[in-house]
Amino acid sequence: MADGTVSKVKDAPRNPVGREGVLDVAARLFREQGYGSVSLRKIADAAGIKAGSIYYHFGSKDEIVVAILDVGIQVVHEKMRQAVSALPEGTDAETILRAAIGTHLRALLDVSDYTSANVRIFGQVPQSVRDANLPTRRAYEAEWDALLSRLQERGALKPDVDIRRLRLMLIGALNATLDWFDPDRGSAEALSRTYADVFLNGILERQDS
C-alpha cells in the first residue's frame, strides 16, 4: 500500500476481462447452450463487455470457437497422459484402463468447461472449424491407440478387436454421458467405475464357477 504502485479501491470490479476472460465465459456458455444458441452478444453480456469489444481479442467468432476446441482436447490429453504415466511400471492392464477412463470422464464431467464444450459443440460447428481442430484431436486419439495397442500386444486385451474401432466405441460411450450425467444421481468418479466394469468384463452373468 505504501509502495509505488497505485491500489485502486473504488471501481474494483471493473478490471479488464481480456482474451482469457472471454474464452472462459464462452466455453461455459457453449457447454451449457450449444453452438447455435450462443451469439457474440451473449458472450459479451456474460463477460460484462460489449459485443464489438470482442474483436479486439479475436478476428472472428470462429477464431474463438477454434481456440476453445483446441484447449478442450489439450486439457484432457495432458491429464490422461499424466495419469497413465504416473502408474508404476508393470501395472496390470485393468488398473491402467481404469485410470485412463476415469481421467477422461472426470475432465469431461467435473473439471473442464473447455473439454465439455468441445464434446458438445464439435458436431455443430462449421466444417472449417472442425478441420482446424483435427490435428489436436488426432494427437489425443493417437495417445489412446498407443495405449490400447500396448495392452493388446501384451495379451491383456482380446486379440480380435480392431484398436481404432475399440477407441471410437470407448471414447464415444464416455462422451455420450455429457447428455444425461447428473451429479445428483452419483459422482463422475462412481460413473467411471461402472463404465470400466462394463467395458472390461461385460454385462452378462457368467455361469461358470
Next chain:
Amino acid sequence: MADGTVSKVKDAPRNPVGREGVLDVAARLFREQGYGSVSLRKIADAAGIKAGSIYYHFGSKDEIVVAILDVGIQVVHEKMRQAVSALPEGTDAETILRAAIGTHLRALLDVSDYTSANVRIFGQVPQSVRDANLPTRRAYEAEWDALLSRLQERGALKPDVDIRRLRLMLIGALNATLDWFDPDRGSAEALSRTYADVFLNGILERQDS
C-alpha cells in the same frame, strides 16, 4: 388411359411435394447438416418449392422439427419391439440383446433419416421442441428398461448394475456411432456384432481356462 381419369403427360415432374415430401427432405438435411445450418429456405430449395409454401403444411419451423423427432423414435421403437417379440419364447438373453442392439443400430445407420436426424439434432433444438419429443422418447426408453429388467430378473445379467444407467450407457454408445460410422469401413451389421461382443463379454482377455 382410356378411362375417365385424365393422364397428364406433359409437366410430369411438377407433382406436388406435400407435407410428406417436405418432411422427408427436411429429415435428410437435418441428419446431414445439423439443426442450426438448415433454414426453411434450404428445405424449400431441396424440396423444389419456395420457402413461403412450407407454411401451407406447417405452422412453424418447430412444428416440422417436432414431427421429425417423433417419427424418428417411433420408427426405431417399432422395429426394436418387433425384432424382439419375433424371437421364440425361451430365447437366451444373449440372442435377445443382440437382436435389440442390431435393430437399433441398423435403424440409426442404415434405415431411417428420421432416426438419425433425431439423434443428431436433439441436443441442438430449442427446449420447447425437446419437451414435445419427450413422451415419445420415454416410451422407447421404457421398452428398453423392461427388456433389460426381464433379463436381469431371470439372472442373465449381473445383478448389481442399475438398469436405467445401463440403458443410458448402451443407447448412448450406440448413438455415438453416428459421428464416425463409415459404411466403407464395414457394415452396420458387422458393427452391431462388435458392440454386442464388447457389452456382453467385455474387452479383457480372460486368463482362466
Next chain:
DNA sequence: GTCTATACAGCGATAGAC
C-alpha cells in the same frame, strides 16, 4: 481495452395473388 454506432446478410414468418 472498451465504447458507440452502424452496415449488411440471413432468418422465420405473414399476406395476398394465382
Next chain:
DNA sequence: GTCTATCGCTGTATAGAC
C-alpha cells in the same frame, strides 16, 4: 398447393471515439 413480396428481428462484423 404454390408463388411473390415483404416485414421485423438477430446475427456477425467494421469504423472511429475515448
